[in-house]
Amino acid sequence: MKREDIQAFWTKHKAKIILTFLGLVTAVLMLSIGFFRTLLIMLLTGLCxxxxxxxxxxGFSGANKAIADFFKRLFKRS
Known part of the structure; x- marks a missing residue:
């Protein structure tokens, strides 16, 4: 297989490849460490x-401000 063929295949099927790999990793984690630990890992990975x-x-300070603004809106008192 040529490099161009592999790149074309990747471009055409990128989401399927990534999500299949993610599903496989999730299944292995659930079978080895359990549902709730796997859920915690996924939650922390998503937040990061x-x-x-x-x-x-x-930027760093802008990200911190965006998070602070989100929590201020979330817990705003009426």
């Missing part, structure tokens, strides 16, 4: 991804 995305988009 979100924080990294905010840092990439707004």
């Amino acid at each position: 991804f979100l924080y990294g995305w905010l840092i990439d988009k707004f």
